[in-house]
Amino acid sequence: MDILKKIQDKFSGEITEASFEGANIVLYTDNENFFKNGEGRIKQVVDEIKKRVELRADEKILLSQEKTEKKIKEIVPVDAEVTEIIFDVQRSIVIIEAKKPGLVIGKQGSILEEVRQATLWTPQIQRSPAIKSKITESIREVLYANNNYRRRFLNSIGKKIYADWDPSKKEGWIRLVFLGGARQVGRSCILLQTPNSNIMLDCGIDPAVGTGNQDKFPQLDVPEFDMAKLDAVIISHAHLDHIGLLPYLYKMGYKGPVYMTTPSRDLGALLALDFIGVAYKQAEKPLFSSTDIKEMVKHSICLNFNEVTDVTPDVRLTFYNSGHVLGSAMVHLNIGNGAHNLLYTADYKYVKTRLLDPAVTTFPRLESVITESTYGSKNDILPPRAVSEDQIIEAIKKTIERGGKVLIPELGLGRAQESMLVIEDAIKSGRLPNIPVYIDGMIWDINAIHTAYPDFLSTRVRSQIFQDKNPFSSEIFSRVGSPQERKLVFEGGPCVVLATSGMLMGGASVEYLKEFASNEKNSILFVCYQGVGSLGRQIQDGLKSTRMSSDGREETVAINLEVHTIAGFSAHPGRNEILSFFNNLRPKPKRIIVNHGEVSKSMDLASALYKLNRVETNVPRIMESIRLR
Ligand code: ZN
Numbered sequence: 001m002d003i004l005k006k007i008q009d010k011f012s013g014e015i016t017e018a019s020f021e022g023a024n025i026v027l028y029t030d031n032e033n034f035f036k037n038g039e040g041r042i043k044q045v046v047d048e049i050k051k052r053v054e055l056r057a058d059e060k061i062l063l064s065q066e067k068t069e070k071k072i073k074e075i076v077p078v079d080a081e082v083t084e085i086i087f088d089v090q091r092s093i094v095i096i097e098a099k100k101p102g103l104v105i106g107k108q109g110s111i112l113e114e115v116r117q118a119t120l121w122t123p124q125i126q127r128s129p130a131i132k133s134k135i136t137e138s139i140r141e142v143l144y145a146n147n148n149y150r151r152r153f154l155n156s157i158g159k160k161i162y163a164d165w166d167p168s169k170k171e172g173w174i175r176l177v178f179l180g181g182a183r184q185v186g187r188s189c190i191l192l193q194t195p196n197s198n199i200m201l202d203c204g205i206d207p208a209v210g211t212g213n214q215d216k217f218p219q220l221d222v223p224e225f226d227m228a229k230l231d232a233v234i235i236s237h238a239h240l241d242h243i244g245l246l247p248y249l250y251k252m253g254y255k256g257p258v259y260m261t262t263p264s265r266d267l268g269a270l271l272a273l274d275f276i277g278v279a280y281k282q283a284e285k286p287l288f289s290s291t292d293i294k295e296m297v298k299h300s301i302c303l304n305f306n307e308v309t310d311v312t313p314d315v316r317l318t319f320y321n322s323g324h325v326l327g328s329a330m331v332h333l334n335i336g337n338g339a340h341n342l343l344y345t346a347d348y349k350y351v352k353t354r355l356l357d358p359a360v361t362t363f364p365r366l367e368s369v370i371t372e373s374t375y376g377s378k379n380d381i382l383p384p385r386a387v388s389e390d391q392i393i394e395a396i397k398k399t400i401e402r403g404g405k406v407l408i409p410e411l412g413l414g415r416a417q418e419s420m421l422v423i424e425d426a427i428k429s430g431r432l433p434n435i436p437v438y439i440d441g442m443i444w445d446i447n448a449i450h451t452a453y454p455d456f457l458s459t460r461v462r463s464q465i466f467q468d469k470n471p472f473s474s475e476i477f478s479r480v481g482s483p484q485e486r487k488l489v490f491e492g493g494p495c496v497v498l499a500t501s502g503m504l505m506g507g508a509s510v511e512y513l514k515e516f517a518s519n520e521k522n523s524i525l526f527v528c529y530q531g532v533g534s535l536g537r538q539i540q541d542g543l544k545s546t547r548m549s550s551d552g553r554e555e556t557v558a559i560n561l562e563v564h565t566i567a568g569f570s571a572h573p574g575r576n577e578i579l580s581f582f583n584n585l586r587p588k589p590k591r592i593i594v595n596h597g598e599v600s601k602s603m604d605l606a607s608a609l610y611k612l613n614r615v616e617t618n619v620p621r622i623m624e625s626i627r628l629r
Contacts, residue, residue, distance in 0.1 A: 020158015133448035180218030189218035205244035236346030237328035238267035250295035263327025323349035373597030376605030382574030404521030409509035411502035441500035503534035
C-alpha cells in the first residue's frame, strides 16, 4: 500500500510533495490559500488513516528569511525576549528561540498562528538556554545545514516503515541476543530480532577495559549480527557504556537511524568528543573522529517521553522517564502490532532526587522486562538520600570552619548537578556559609545542556528555571576555565571545588588533589563509584602518599586530607529500590530478564525477583539468546 500516494490523490493538485519524516507524514503545498485554510481537510484525512499528518508550505511560496525575521519581530511581543531565529530551510520550519516561550505562543497558539499566516513558515518554539552551550549550537549547524540530506534520510525511514505495513499482522517470532552488558556492567548492547526487524538496544563500550582488548566492545561478531540488515539503534541514555560505540558504527558504514531523547543526543555528542580528547591525551589513536559523531547527529531521531513512534513495520517505540541522568529513558517496545510488549529499563533510579523524578512504573502493556542489577545483591542497601545529603553538608561545614578546602571529584554526567543543587540549597537556607563553589572541567558544559531542557528535569527544578531562579546559574557557582583561574583557587580561602574526572583518573580533579592533598585541614568527598585500581579507590582504602607529576617532574605527595565516602548518592537503584519498582510495576510482566550487573548480583536479584513475583527469570550470558515469542 502506498500511503503517500493515497493521501496525495485526496488533494488533487494542491500538494506538491508528500514525504515522511520518520514515521510522520508531511505534505507540502504551493497554494497559499490551501496552506492557510486547509486545516479541516487535513483533519479528515488524519481521522481516516490514523497517522500524524502535517501541512507545510512549499519553499517556492515562503517569505524570504530576511522579511520573515522582520515580521516575527513585529508580531511577537518584546517581553518574550526572542534571542534567536533559526531557519530549517529543508523543512520550511522557523525555530523561534525565546526566554519566555509562552509569550511567543500566545493565547491558544494565536501568536504562532499569526506568524504562520504572515510568513508561511511553520513556526516552532524553543526556550533559550540560560547558559550557552557550544555543543548544542554545533549540533544545530549539522541538523539545519542547507542541504537536502536530512530530509531525504527521514523520508527513507518512513518508506521502510510503511513498505510492509499491515496493522492486522500479529504472527511472528521475537528473540533477543545479548551482545554485551550481560552478567557484567559495561558495553551494554542487545539485538532484538523479528521476521521483519533487526534493532539494536544501546551500543556501549566498557570504560574500565583498556583499548586493544576486544572485551571493551560488544560481541558484534556473532552470526546473528549483520550491520547491513540493521534497521535502527535505540539509545537509552548518554553514558559511554550505553552509547560509546555508536559513532564507530557510523564510521563502519551504518546509515540507519538512531532513536534517543534530545538531551541524550547533545550529551552523547559532548561525551563522545571528550572521549576522543582523552584518547589523545593518553597518546592513543581514538576509535572514531568528530566526523563520525557528526554522522551520528545527522541520523538521530529525537523523541520526547511518552511520544509513540513506529520504528519498523512491526515495532513501535515509546521512551519513559527512568530517573537516572538527564534525558535517560526506559525503552518500551510494542512488537508485532501488540503481540508482545517488552520494557528495557536500562539504568534507572526509583526514588525522587533533586534533579529528576523517579522512574515510571505504569505502562499500557507489558509481557517481558529487562532490568539492570548494578546494586542488585542482598547487601546493596543504600542509605536514604536525606542522610547522604546531611553527610555532604556536614563534611563541607566542618572543613570550612577549620579554614580548609573541599574537593568533590565528579563524573562528567552523573551526580555533579545533584551535588550542586544540594550545596546551593544549603547556602541559600543558611546551613552553609556563603562560600565560593568552583566548577571545573566538563561539568559546566553539561550544566548548560541541563538548562536547555527543563522539561526533562524534576518539577521543582523546572519551575525554578521557569521563574528565572535557575539554580545552575546562581552566583555562588564560578566557572574555572584556565590554569590562571585555577591558580587563584589554589591561593584563595576556604571553598568547594567540583571537578572531573570522578575517579581521579586524569583531568582537573587530579590537579586540585595535588594542591589540596598534603593539608589536613582540607577534605575530599567521594560521591560516585570508585573503580578497582583507580586513584580514588586507593585513597578511599587509606593510601597515605602517591607519586604525581607536576611540570614534567615526578614528586611524592602526602595524602593528609580528610576522606569522606557518601554511599547513598548513586544514580542506580539499590536492592530495595529495584524490588519496590517491581512491586509497583503495572501491568505485571510474565518474564523478567536481569542484566547490567556483576554475575553474583544479577543472580542474587533474579532469585529474589522470582520468589516475590513467581514469574520466569533469566540471567543471560553474552552471546546467549532468548526467545520471547
Ligand atoms: Zn548510566
